[in-house]
Amino acid sequence: MDWPKIKTILIMVLLVTNLMLGFTYYMERLRFETESNDNLEDVIKLYEYKEVDVLARNFKFPSVLKSVNIEFESFDLTNVQNLLGAGFTFDGEYYTLLDKVVILDDTSIVFARDEHINRVKVNFSTSKRTNEMIDEPLEVSFLSDKVVKFIEANNLMIAYDQIEIYSIGDYRVVKLYQMSDGYKFIESNTSFWLFQDEVVGFKRQSPIKISTPQGSRYDIISVDRALYSLLPKIESRDAVLDISLVYKLNDENLLVTNLIQGEALPYYEIVLKSGAKYHIRAVQTIN
Structure with a gap:
């Protein structure tokens, strides 16, 4: 058998496979970003129909983020x-x-x-x-x-x-x-x-200190979903001034133990012109 020739063919097959996987990943990512942008535009239109301006300009957030395990100081x-x-x-x-x-x-x-x-x-x-x-x-x-x-x-x-x-x-x-x-x-x-x-x-x-081990990795919901869930709570003629990610204690899921330690999860913080602040949990699921 011509092993050098077979080896070359195998290398070429692997290269072509990797290129195809890379192209598929790129196209899927592009499709996801396009759909996300389209969804965001649709949600912003819903805000406009309700006469709520979306003045925030940062809509780029990570798709995955770790929670943080913390200990409280008394x-x-x-x-x-x-x-x-x-x-x-x-x-x-x-x-x-x-x-x-x-x-x-x-x-x-x-x-x-x-x-x-x-x-x-x-x-x-x-x-x-x-x-x-x-x-x-x-x-x-x-x-x-x-x-x-x-x-x-x-x-x-x-x-x-x-x-x-x-x-x-x-x-x-x-x-x-x-x-x-x-x-x-x-x-x-x-x-x-x-x-x-x-x-x-x-x-x-x-006051807190970050403890070990590190927190869990969570998929982050897209910002359009956070905005859509908040829409019914916002009065007409208000405005969204800022959107950011913050860490907030997940007390609603009883992951805080006697105010000694707990898990802080990513939340969207949405600030309105009226002065109100809303926090929308940004994690997809909690295992």
Whole structure:
């Protein structure tokens, strides 16, 4: 037998097979992207019929993403003492010393001057006032510097990867988020409230650390499906300003264990002009 010739033929067959597989994959991917684009255009038309503008411009998201296994850090009286010092009193809800107030539970801590406590303790995202993001570089730098100096002066051990700054009435709110692979954990954040350019309080919620092993891989639903599922909830004449992927605890499927550890899953975060934020679970299935 002519083995060199047979070997050459086999190599050619393998090359042709690989080329055919590559071409098939390319065509299937092209078909998928074309169908996805067509579906997205159809959904955007439905929004237009409802008089809802889609102003977001980023519609490119990964098709597969891992979840993140996390462990929660808790708060205790040591945190109160670090903020207030010795001699504080407790009335069953508030720890106080002079004009400083602390509210404490296992997963969050609020610190504020007493005249600002009712504003600071409210969840920023549920505030009924209009929230406007601040992106002017000089103001961002000025407010960020104020917060960093406050953190250092009070020896606060706060890990963060992203800063967002908002205007809400007479206040400025600097939000610090933890992230993984470029996606923020929306429940794990610290909101610093500034009034007349001074930090008057903060609320820290669900600080976490990423644990091992790594999370599971999940297929991500297309953004048109997320938008379509949200459409009935949006009022006419509103607008979609931003769409992004974030990590959110999958508490609705009881994967959080006694607020000690849990699995954070990818969610679409959709921000509206009205100030509302919606979170649509982005994973195809959960095994």
